Amino acid sequence: MAGLDGQKVVIIGGSYGMGFATAEMAIDNGAEIAIAARGADKLNEAATKLEQRGNRLVARHALRIEDRSSVAAFLADCTPFDHLVLPGSTVKPILYGDLTEEAAHASFDSKFWGPFWAAYDGRRHMRRGGSVVFYTGVAAHRPVKGYVMGACINGALNAATRSLALEFAPLGLRVNAIAPGLTDTPLQDILHGHDKEERYAEYSARLPVGRIGTAEECALGAIYLMQNGFVTGQVLGIDGGHECMA
Numbered sequence: 001m002a003g004l005d006g007q008k009v010v011i012i013g014g015s016y017g018m019g020f021a022t023a024e025m026a027i028d029n030g031a032e033i034a035i036a037a038r039g040a041d042k043l044n045e046a047a048t049k050l051e052q053r054g055n056r057l058v059a060r061h062a063l064r065i066e067d068r069s070s071v072a073a074f075l076a077d078c079t080p081f082d083h084l085v086l087p088g089s090t091v092k093p094i095l096y097g098d099l100t101e102e103a104a105h106a107s108f109d110s111k112f113w114g115p116f117w118a119a120y121d122g123r124r125h126m127r128r129g130g131s132v133v134f135y136t137g138v139a140a141h142r143p144v145k146g147y148v149m150g151a152c153i154n155g156a157l158n159a160a161t162r163s164l165a166l167e168f169a170p171l172g173l174r175v176n177a178i179a180p181g182l183t184d185t186p187l188q189d190i191l192h193g194h195d196k197e198e199r200y201a202e203y204s205a206r207l208p209v210g211r212i213g214t215a216e217e218c219a220l221g222a223i224y225l226m227q228n229g230f231v232t233g234q235v236l237g238i239d240g241g242h243e244c245m246a
Contacts, residue, residue: 003029003030003227004026004082004223004226004227005030006030007031007032007082007083007130008031008032008033008078008081008083009022009026009031009032009033009034009083009085009226010035010036010075010078010081010083010084010122011023011034011035011036011085011086012035012037012063012074012084012086012087012114013036013037013086014035014037014085015037015039015046016037016042017087018087018135018180018183018215018218018219018222019035019037019085019087020046021214021215021218021219022087022218022219022222022223023035023046023050023058024050024219025219025220026083026223026226027050027053027054027056027058028054029223029227031082031083032056033050033054033058034058034059034074034078035047035058036060036061036063036071036074037062038062038063039062040062043060043061043062046060047060059077059078061074061077065086065089065110065114065115065118066110066113066114068117071114071121072121075122075125076125078125079125080125080126080127081125081126081127081130082129082130082131083226084118084119084122084130084131084132084133085132085133085135085222086114086115086118086119086133086134086135087135089110089111089115090110090111091147091150091153093146093150094146095145095146096146096148099148099149104149107149108153111150111153111157112153112156112157116157116160119132119134119164119175123173126171126173128172129173129229130172130173130174131176131225132164132168132174132175132176133176133222133225133226134160134161135177135178135179135218135222136154136157136158136177136178136179137150137180137181138179138180138181138237138239138242139154140155140157140179141179141237141243142243154179157177158179158235161175161234161235162233162235165232165233166233174225174229174233175232175233176231176234178218178221178222178225178235178236178238179235179236179237179238179239180218181203181213181237181238181239181240182199182200182203182212182213182239182242183212183213183214183215183217183218184212184213184214184215207240207241207242208241208244209240211240213240217238218238221238224236
């Protein structure tokens with residue numbers, strides 16, 4: 001597979017976790033990088049680290065992925081670019097019995113509609129031969145209690161990945177997704193700070209690989225999907241065998 005020399009990668013959600021790891025790996029593979037995220041301070045810190053790592057400027061813009069007009073303006077400023085990577089949102093676990101209509105809509109706005117419209121608005125600014133990489137999750141196939149909205153949204157993104165591969169094909173663009181399992185990122189401290197170590201131990205004991213994943217392993221999947229020009233419409237599971245668990 002070819003590297004990413006001479007190519008530009010735009011990552012919305014590139015300031016920490018899987019998005020930042022993807023940005024690091026892309027810049028190591030020769031790419032020019034532009035990142036966006038919600039928090040300006042964390043975004044600038046990440047961009048500075050990437051600039052030092054790659055010895056090149058890194059464009060950055062603070063925005064919320066739910067704000068379609070801001071996202072569209074950022075993508076237009078990045079014209080032209082080759083790859084759009086979309087790890088920049090999550091869904092907080094909530095029991096079905098505690099779910100509200102407001103929380104359900106907010107979850108879809110963040111993790112489904114945000115990336116969906118980013119791909120829609122970004123496609124006109126992308127070079128032929130490029131790709132879109134969504135981030136979904138293993139819960140679409142192997143749901144866990146308390147994550148019904150995440151499972152629904154991941155399933156919708158998986159379906160969108162396959163359908164958009166056909167829609168983007170005339171533009172010379174590919175569309176794929178990675179579906180991570182439980183992965184050690186700073187987000188886990190926010191969502192599960194009270195029981196993170198217990199969760200890690202439980203899943204490690206059940207997963208075939210005997211441990212949870214790393215942000216770098218997920219990033220490696222995203223790099224593969226950007227580099228391999230014969231892959232489109234695919235959802236790449238990076239879950240340590242989660243779907244095989246008893």
